[in-house]
Amino acid sequence: MSRATSSLPRTVAAHAVLIAYTVIALFPVLVIVINSFKSRGAIFRTPLALPGPQTFDLIGYATVLSQGNFPLYFWNSLVVTVVSLFLVLLFGAMAAFALSEYRFRGNTLMGLYLALGIMIPIRLGTVAILQLMVASGLVNTLTALILVYTAQGLPLAIFILSEFMKLVSADLKDAGRIDGLSEYTIFFRLVLPLVRPSMATVAVFTMIPIWNDLWFPLILAPAENTKTVTLGAQLFLGQFVTNWNAVLAALSLAILPVLILYLIFSRQLIRGITSGAVK
Amino acid sequence: MATEATMKKPPRRWHIGVFLLPAFLIYTAIMILPLAGTLQFSLFRNIDQHQTFVGLENFRTLFGDPRWADGFWNALYNNVIFFIINMLVQNPVGILLAALLSSSKLRFSAFYRTAIFVPTILSFVIVGFAWKLILSPLWGVAPDLLNMIGLKSLFSPWLGMEKSALVTISLISVWQFIGIPMMLIYAALLTIPDEVIEAAECDGITGMSQFWKIKLPLILPSIGIISILTFVGNFNAFDLIYTAQGALAGPNYSTDILGTFLYRAFFGFQLQIGDPNMGAAIATMMFLIILVGVGIYLFFVQTRLRRYQF
Structure with a gap:
């Protein structure tokens, strides 16, 4: 779409749709990666939170590297x-x-x-x-x-x-x-x-x-x-x-x-x- | 050109052979001959440790014996639904995203493009398992999310229920592959010359009607290619179901498609012993289905598509 059509509401709508789909595309990947750095309890208690000092844990990575x-x-x-x-x-x-x-x-x-x-x-x-x-x-x-x-x-x-x-x-x-x-x-x-x-x-x-x-x-x-x-x-x-x-x-x-x-x-x-x- | 060639009378052009030979040999030996071999193998059966020619006997078993026929029709039916959902959701949404991305003044479009393509590069193992975890009632991610928008009551273990498992798996497949129609349509939209768009604008055709009347007809050949890629891909799918639901394509075969059915026939599972000949018969049926689909496309759709050259 060129100048004639790029009105503000249209642009906002386009960004809204694209942002919404970007979230859908990236969300599952982010959830997996974020939770891989948390302790077992935190994974279940607050699955959507970022790992904090209390919940940060690399036990999963240790298991993978020692087992597989x-x-x-x-x-x-x-x-x-x-x-x-x-x-x-x-x-x-x-x-x-x-x-x-x-x-x-x-x-x-x-x-x-x-x-x-x-x-x-x-x-x-x-x-x-x-x-x-x-x-x-x-x-x-x-x-x-x-x-x-x-x-x-x-x-x-x-x-x-x-x-x-x-x-x-x-x-x-x-x-x-x-x-x-x-x-x-x-x-x-x-x-x-x-x-x-x-x-x-x-x-x-x-x-x-x-x-x-x-x-x-x-x-x-x-x-x-x-x-x-x-x-x-x-x-x-x-x-x-x-x-x-x-x-x-x-x-x-x-x-x-x-x-x-x-x-x-x-x-x-x-x-x-x-x-x-x-x- | 032709007269030039006859005038020079070139010696045997060995280099053509040298250029073609490696690709031709590998392709023929590993792809064409095994495909032919599989078709042939479906006409044999292992009787007393010997491969014996039995004609169409395997196909009679496949369609006549209810133990096989029920499984086959169930898998075919599920596969058709899987394909329809992919066609109806993945391709229109992909086209919409591409149309939005191709607006020339849109900012961050490189970011959106890169982000939306990410699921396409992930392996089925990751996709299948990640969604299995996210939709699992054990882990609260999906219910928590629904809770945030006040719809917690809608949650149920979709992948575990016969009614909803196939639709859920199909939508996961859509999520994974939406990048392909998006990219191809995006590329097609970019090749439309500015003059065409400007001419449309001079005639007062803008926005939505510009998309429907000018751009869509111009990208129809690309939509055709996407449809056929989706068709071949869907009727050949296996990995996603295998990683998310296992070879048994549970619950109760409700997500069984031809790929998983072939795998079980070929390798066996639990109490059933694998039967390569029946596997070959199923592969032959898949081959015919894909051939018919591609044929219908080439003869009835491809020939009617109008191509515009600029």
Whole structure:
């Protein structure tokens, strides 16, 4: 809405609605984090109060750190997410470049084939994926998860990135070719740096479902040394369901890293989304 | 371009293959073949330790045997309700928030945007458990809040009652995913050129009628994409129910959807032994449902949407 419509009551109403929804969005997270710093009695007596000198207590965090193997789970999640993300971005960008740059027989067909996975969730192939992983001895390895997540992330990455790569100026690439650059150099040196903002968007959209997934860790890698943080937290919560301090601390520990990462990347994310592809 | 290509007669362009191959291989091996494998697996059954071809026998069991059929129809029914609530609450509210955020003179809009997207980045485990705690009658958060606005009598353990559990879970799902329609619509609204809006204002179309008459028709393709994403996401949902209500999707299966039904069929639970073949049959049905839904969208909705280029 521009000048003509931005009357005072209208602006106030807009802020009222947005503030109300912001409270709804943040309230549950705040309640959990605030109460994780309180003693057991205070959690129940005054759940909505901030921790004070009398009610401040870190017993929950102590329990979590002594009981669960969270540093290891965290590391597993990090390895799986980072490696899958790297593979999705690299292979996705390569395929997107081939599809958007070259005319060859079967181009459209290949594009459609690779886009199929956007609509059909990989989860429906679980029965056969598990058999495949059992047959190749990859059950309870992080490799199994990385392979699955790479396959899961590729269709959307290819789709979004090829839309963006069509926007890279052809003159620039042709200039590179006249200077004798190989197609690989053109891709890695000229095109990739130019589509960096869209890579950030794809990165966020790929990363969130991988980090948060419960299904495949539960099925493919439930062993103690390959548990991801999501699965670890789920099992921990199940075991300690009556220990409210520990549960709230575990939830807070699971929230904070993602939240910090998100706050760091949120600018990039908005810029990536609003710059075009996902219209 | 075409004439240029024929004139140069380029040698075999190996690099195209090199660029495509890794993505193609991983995607085919881990996604397409297992999907095909699952469809095929649903036609077999384990008889005397051997996988034997039984045709559509598994599907006959799924629809004919009341022990399976009741569960399946219940899960499908719940899933449809889950989807309808998501569509009717999440998407309109998301569009409203995006429309408010996109007003050019609004202050703090970056803050609102960031805050409202926070639930979307949280994992299901956190969301499911956090809401379970907040709505728990053991912990007084929800009753206390209602008390503050004088509505304490309205409180009941919504997640624990058969009547209200499914609606509650659906609304939690809305809470979690509202950021996605909000962001996508917000991006679409920002791409509407200023000239269009100015022209509308010259014609005296402002405020609400400007939204309905000018902006909404322009963002319809984005609303279409959101609807289809919601559809696929909802008919594939599992995690939220599993973390908040457990694999049994209680109370008394009232929150059971296809994802949890598939999980139980595949892995078994309590007294029932897991049956991968029946799991594959259910996955096949989910595959067909999603395929039909996406097909309906592509043929009947997508083709009628008008796209405007600026």
